[in-house]
Amino acid sequence: MVVSNDVNTALFIVWVNNADFVNDMAYIYPSQNTTTWSNAINLSLTNHFKAVTNLYAKGVRTLIMPNAVDITQIPQYNAIASAEKSFIRQRVIDFNTGF
DSSP: OOOOOOTTTOEOOOOHHHHHHHHHHHHHHTTHHHHHHHHHHHHHHHHHHHHHHHHHHHHHEEEEEEOOGGGGGGGGTSSHHHHHHHHHHHHHHHHHHHO
């Protein structure tokens, strides 16, 4: 990681949304309990908010944070049943809406 001495002119990219969903797939899936997924998503959103506010407090003004992609489209999850993919896809949409 290269750190600029002038954070006001530096571009920062925080790209962890997909990692959050891969982690959720490892620890929550195959559960389709909406409350469990919502709690995990809300925790992730809270952590993202903290990251933004902490960076802002340090002077960061140019920040890119991409939305999460539909991880059900990657080969790792090819074996997931269609209904389960729809459920996970909706969680990604929910996350991005909150994000």
